[in-house]
Amino acid sequence: MNGPESMYKASQRPEAEAQRRTLERLESVCRSRGRRVTRQRRAVLRALLAQGGALTAYELLERLRVEDGHSTPAGVYRALEFWMAAGAVHRLQSTRSFILCEHPEAPHPGQLLICRECGQVVETQDKGVASAAHRLGERLGFVFDRHLVELTGVCGPCRARGRAAEAECRHA
């Protein structure tokens, strides 16, 4: 287990490998439904991957236009809709943005933890939240299928920054 293969930082190469496999799986699923993974669609996925977080449709558009000057809003939204249908991308309602799914192996409920300060997003599949929501729905006659729950708050680093700023104020 050494040689050139060991020169990647632990956090990068295996992820790239997993992503390649994920993409292959997505492509085969698409083709089996008579749908195609095209250059435009790949470009959207790559842009989200490069960002490593959420982007709005128009931020995506800017990035795509660097390579392909005649990308349009409609095209971006079409690609996003395509990937959302394939389960590879999620839409964040609270920030009007889009992000790669972190578990695109299968359809899934789950939660999106969003920091309102820095925009960081963490995707989880917490049984506690899912089952609490399910039970609440049962009591009130609602069924929650296929939808992610967005939880907006403040992440640890941002809270730390906030406390530091406060301390600063008390000193001054």
Place this chain on the structure above:
Amino acid sequence: MNGPESMYKASQRPEAEAQRRTLERLESVCRSRGRRVTRQRRAVLRALLAQGGALTAYELLERLRVEDGHSTPAGVYRALEFWMAAGAVHRLQSTRSFILCEHPEAPHPGQLLICRECGQVVETQDKGVASAAHRLGERLGFVFDRHLVELTGVCGPCRARGRAAEAECRHA
């Protein structure tokens, strides 16, 4: 306990009474902060009350314009922001609409159960969901304060309608 007072349907008058008291409380809170409850703001609240559910800003605008022809988007959004700050109105991110708070007595976390078929919204304060979210946040360093959780699904009546339509199809 009879006479004219008893002629209201049980579901209407007491609610109106509760709302009047709620409005009074809100007004006193506002005034104590040097803020005012004006005609325009009252009109927004009344429109939401009359609707008995969620309305988008522009749906609200249409209704306001029936009475006051020169209402503007900016005015509507300002009034909505005012009431959200006062805790009397919630914004639904997933439908871009606004709804009266059902428990405006105090600031509160809670859940908004939204039917994607009929748009019905039910506001709850479920300890199970709230504490599950809190625990999940603790594990990942997030703190969720003051924000409502939106749960989108299908309500009982709509599921029943759906099943009826399916049966219809099998017959035909």
Place this chain on the structure above:
DNA sequence: CCGCGAAATGATACATTGTATCAATCAGGG
């Protein structure tokens, strides 16, 4: 009552986000 300053509104323009439409192209199967 007057007049001051903060709060609120009016008016207008603009920014952002998301869709509809329809012709032109592309990819793959017979």
Place this chain on the structure above:
DNA sequence: CCCTGATTGATACAATGTATCATTTCGCGG
């Protein structure tokens, strides 16, 4: 090659939300 459905291009538009700044209103102290 030709047919068909999927995709794209191009354009216009709809829906949602803000910025700006002059003007008006309101509460309050003098």
